[in-house]
Amino acid sequence: MRLLVLDYFLKQSTALSLSDLESGFDYSNRATLFRTLKTFEKKGLLHSINDGHITVYALCMDNCSEEQHADSHMHFCCKNCKKIYCMRSVKTPNINIPSGFNAEKLDIIIHGLCNGCTENLN
Numbered sequence: 343m344r345l346l347v348l349d350y351f352l353k354q355s356t357a358l359s360l361s362d363l364e365s366g367f368d369y370s371n372r373a374t375l376f377r378t379l380k381t382f383e384k385k386g387l388l389h390s391i392n393d394g395h396i397t398v399y400a401l402c403m404d405n406c407s408e409e410q411h412a413d414s415h416m417h418f419c420c421k422n423c424k425k426i427y428c429m430r431s432v433k434t435p436n437i438n439i440p441s442g443f444n445a446e447k448l449d450i451i452i453h454g455l456c457n458g459c460t461e462n463l464n
């Protein structure tokens with residue numbers, strides 16, 4: 343089951359939500375899939391992105407480990423197809439936050455039209 347899930351992610355160019363994953367598997371069990379996603383996230387194989395409405399998951403490629411995620415890229419959310427893309431080449435900037443605050447994760451989501459949708463609209 344776990345290998346199937348990883349394999350499925352490898353074939354996708356966009357991040358997947360639990361529902362996306364569910365529809366990709368005929369004999370899926372939502373609870374099992376969710377547990378699998380959480381395990382992978384913990385192990386540094388997947389990272390999660392929350393766009394304010396749903397949480398989606400994408401493969402890690404930035405030498406993430408079990409202890410720490412090193413995904414420091416931005417994400418792109420297409421307003422037309424609602425897909426979320428990893429912008430692996432676009433690094434998040436270093437930010438300075440007030441002392442006393444302890445930042446763990448910086449989620450930057452760029453909103454707009456993806457290349458596929460831009461082409462379709464022209």
Ligand SMILES: [Zn+2]
Nearest residue numbers: 389402406411
């Ligand atoms: Zn990661």
Ligand SMILES: [Zn+2]
Nearest residue numbers: 420423456459
């Ligand atoms: Zn799109």
Ligand SMILES: [Zn+2]
Nearest residue numbers: 400413428429
């Ligand atoms: Zn990503």
